[in-house]
Amino acid sequence: EEEIRKIPELTFFYNLDDEEGLQSSDTDIYINKCSECIPKSSIIPYARNTIRNYFRYKEHMNSSSHSKYCRYLKYWLYRERYKFSVNNHMKSDSWDKCLPCVWKKLKDSHSNSGNICNWNNEKYPKAIINMRAYLDEFCSIKEYLNTKYTLVSDVDRCLYYNKKRNHYIKYILKYMASISGITEFIPSYFTLDENCSFSNFDKTFPEITCQSDCTTCNREPLVAKAEALCSSTESEPEPRTDVPDEIEDEHAISNCSSTGIFLSSTITLLITVLVFFILYRFSPFGSWLYNRLRKQNKSLKNLNDEINGNISEFPLKFIERNDENMRHYIGYEAQ
Structure with missing residues (x-):
């Protein structure tokens, strides 16, 4: 079982919930570019996680398995959206305003230098x-x-x-x-x-x-x-x-x-x-x-x-x- 957990794309998937690098100043750069992301609101931790995990995806975006890494990142995103809606049912629109903006800024950051991971924020x-x-x-x-x-x-x-x-x-x-x-x-x-x-x-x-x-x-x-x-x-x-x-x-x-x-x-x-x-x-x-x-x-x-x-x-x-x-x-x- 330990050997299976070391499969590269599965290791990537299983570690998307850890707390490493969440307080990096790099994450604030993208959050500050989106006025829809209200400072100190409940959506900010989700935005930080998304930015950190997108940076991890960028390490594999030019590999032959980039599509797998993209899918695993999106599975995590859809689950995070569901979690946010359950915990913040009165502010569910915060996700729809903030996260798509952050995702767009992340995609624009590398122009056409790698494979693009498209996310449509569908429910x-x-x-x-x-x-x-x-x-x-x-x-x-x-x-x-x-x-x-x-x-x-x-x-x-x-x-x-x-x-x-x-x-x-x-x-x-x-x-x-x-x-x-x-x-x-x-x-x-x-x-x-x-x-x-x-x-x-x-x-x-x-x-x-x-x-x-x-x-x-x-x-x-x-x-x-x-x-x-x-x-x-x-x-x-x-x-x-x-x-x-x-x-x-x-x-x-x-x-x-x-x-x-x-x-x-x-x-x-x-x-x-x-x-x-x-x-x-x-x-x-x-x-x-x-x-x-x-x-x-x-x-x-x-x-x-x-x-x-x-x-x-x-x-x-x-x-x-x-x-x-x-x-x-x-x-x-x-x-």
Whole structure:
């Protein structure tokens, strides 16, 4: 876990909340350029954090991974905005006035000398921000492990990758399920780049079969059991109890494959649920299915009301006449 925290872009992301360099005089230069940032107001600490973190982003703005650093900085910004609105709900407009001005001054400070990180100050739902951040984190971990190690043959890191994969899928689904039904969904919400997107789930969340798992299967108990079944005495030669290699191999494979089959079935079920959830919530098919079921429900209700109405209008006399006709009489003959 410590190794993962040292992935450069994740280290950058995890340290955005520290307090180092917040009192630098450089931060005051940008704040003083924006009259919208009222001195000593509750927005000033947020402005200082933003300026300090933008300086950190500038150290990576010309790297090949600049887009990742930009996204992580924006995740932090959106979370800060949500935090400010909760703690200062009576002054929420202070953010909209001050922070965009500070951000513009920061971008103007380096002209066109590096890659620009655009931030639009939109009010995205918190669940979408968290979902994208988790997706980005997983893709960073996956890329790091695949680049540095051969996961198929490195059993420990292969198992660690699959564990992380299941963990992130679980929480991404949790955040997706918490998104309000009235939220407008934009395809870009679920796409970070061509290798990190819900539109290509299998490529983004590949399950790796750890081929070295079977080295942990203990074959000795099988041999020991076979030896125990063959009793021997001092007067008799001890019979051979060697187990053929083919049987040992078959036993080892069956032990490993049962765990693999269970894990594979569980992951397949999760993926299937996710795919159907995405289709129902975010595709035209979901809207069509919802409208069709709603129409069928309405038709059944109307039919039921019509049947109940017809029954209530059925002539009462006809019912009584039928009751009279159905009465049975017992004759009596005097003797």
